[in-house]
Amino acid sequence: MTSKILIVGGGAGGLELATRLARKIGRQRWGKPAQAEITLIDRNPTHIWKPLLHEVATGALDSGLDEVSYSSHAKQHGYQFRRGEMVGLDRERRCVTLAAVEDDEGHTLLPERELAYDQLVLALGSVSNDFGTPGVKDECYFLDSPLQAEAFRKAMLSTFLQHGQDNRPLSIAIVGGGATGVELSAELFNASRMLHSYGVTSLTDAQMHLHLIEAAPRILSMLPERISQAAHQELTGLGVDVHTATRVTEATSTGLKTETEGEIKADLKVWAAGIKAPSLMAQLDGLEVNRQGQLKVLDTLQSEGDPHIFAIGDCAACPQPDDQWVPPRAQAAHQMADALYVNLRRLSQGKMLKPFRYRDRGSLVSLSHFDAVGSLMRNQSTRSLVVEGTLARLFYISLYRLHQKAIHGWLRTGLLMLVDGLNRFLKPKMKLH
Incomplete structure (x- = not known):
């Protein structure tokens, strides 16, 4: 049967x-x-x-x-x-x-x-966990699904366009210093430069104020401290204001209220802190x-x-x-x-089930095209191998290719890699509509 x-x-x-x-x-x-x-x-x-x-x-x-x-x-x-x-x-x-x-x-x-x-x-x-923080559901964007990601992208384009026409500074706040918050911070700086190069907005890096807010003492707390520090330095070098040990108490239409730094003004707010x-x-x-x-x-x-x-x-x-x-x-x-x-x-087949044992293979974080950092677990008895730069970026990309291989097989994945390579030359570097 x-x-x-x-x-x-x-x-x-x-x-x-x-x-x-x-x-x-x-x-x-x-x-x-x-x-x-x-x-x-x-x-x-x-x-x-x-x-x-x-x-x-x-x-x-x-x-x-x-x-x-x-x-x-x-x-x-x-x-x-x-x-x-x-x-x-x-x-x-x-x-x-x-x-x-x-x-x-x-x-x-x-x-x-x-x-x-x-x-x-x-x-x-x-899904994201707002921990019952007042105002978050109404005032913040989430990135739990493609629909939510698309909603933020459209709001981002509209906000950049409006501020560019008026030549007003733009402030964006991201709550959560995990992988999503860190990666989004770097991607937003890349997006700002792309929009400027395509003539969509006249805003420069100096006119965009990006805040990354984390309640823990450091960002990327699940990774070794060396990786966390490298990512922190890269983000601050781009111009991100990294706020650690800072807990958000309320989200409002004008920004985010915190316990220690008062209100952080923001035109766009993203919640990426915690999951449930x-x-x-x-x-x-x-x-x-x-x-x-x-x-x-x-x-x-x-x-x-x-x-x-x-x-x-x-x-x-x-x-x-x-x-x-x-x-x-x-x-x-x-x-x-x-x-x-x-x-x-x-x-x-009527056989006994086998227990599942998780094996930590390490973690990788992409900072757009600017950099990538992470650690690779070699085995249970040795320390993790820290990787940065181009090598880390290649390992990061390979994770997606392994997922594609699992659902498509090697042949189709190889063809998709070829198409992706061609699209980098044939299509704009970001979606503008």
């Missing part, structure tokens, strides 16, 4: 898992029926690698060129795609409920539906979540309360030896997708 595997969430982990399962057990082989029916669910029609959203937000990356159509990809690789947002779970009947899909005018395109499963995989990722699991995770028919809303899972990636439900990526709280937990990072989602692929195959 063909089992039904539902994967909710088409981010890096979910899409990679659906692709691998479909290739191996989702197709007929040598006249034998498929072992499983693989279905991927996402509320969006297209996929884009989340670590690239800061480039979408500044126009450095045209999402229309790099996004992947789920429907087309599903047809090519042998799984089914169902568009919709999961809004309910019935564990007794083993089915999920998808909300109706509407167009921009509110017309129903797809009605509310139920989909049955034998195994359910939750790969819902994470989507609110849906707290409504999973009695399954237990932690304080961050992540589903509690065993080291086999099965939920603690239901062996038919699994979770991977940022939405999963997965224990590791020595009372450690899997961190919410892109490489963790990739590794968990690989591990769950093996376990779902073992489950279909």
Whole structure:
């Protein structure tokens, strides 16, 4: 009997898992029926690698060129795609409920539906955590999805145009000194220079005031201090005002109020401080979540309360030896997708599931074309290898290519690399419309 595997969430982990399962057990082989029916669910029609959203937000990356159509990809690789947002779970009947899909005018395109499963995989990722700070939801932009990144890009273009015409200084504030905030800071300076070179605005670097605000004592606190200091120096060299040990208490229409520095004036405000699991995770028919809303899972990636439900990526709280937990990072989602692929195959063969062990491969941060910094973990017994400059930039780019290889294969990835190289000569260096 063909089992039904539902994967909710088409981010890096979910899409990679659906692709691998479909290739191996989702197709007929040598006249034998498929072992499983693989279905991927996402509320969006297209996929884009989340670590690239800061480039979408500044126009450095045209999402229309790099996004992947789920429907087309599903047809090519042998799984089914169902568009919709999961809004309910019935564990007794083993089915999920998808909300109706509407167009921009509110017309129903797809009605509310139920989909049955034998195994359910939750790969819902994470969203920004505003920690209940007053005004943030109304006054700040977020970069949790392509739609939010596009909304910021349009606001950025309009604001640069208006201030350029009036020759008024422009102030932008980014809350959160993690990878997203640091990378966005550098990309914004690159965007400012590109807009100036294309004649969109007359603003110069001196007229743009960019604030990076971090509550911790240093930016990039998850990386070695040497890397944090190198990134700090690079940003201040560009002209970024880096505020560390500074907690935001309120967002207003004119700026951000802080505990120690008063109000920091800002025309555009971005919130990239902290993450949490989507609110849906707290409504999973009695399954237990932690304080961050992540589903509690065993080291086999099965939920603690239901062996038919699994979770991977940022939405999963997965224990590791020595009372450690899997961190919410892109490489963790990739590794968990690989591990769950093996376990779902073992489950279909009646074998015991293998425990997942996270391996830290290091971290890399891109500072636009100005620089890149990071550390590479060599093994468990030696110190990490610090990399900077061109070498770090090449390693950073390779992470995206590895994701493309996982969902497309080597041949198509090679062709995409060729097309990207040609587009660097044929198209503008940033999206201007």
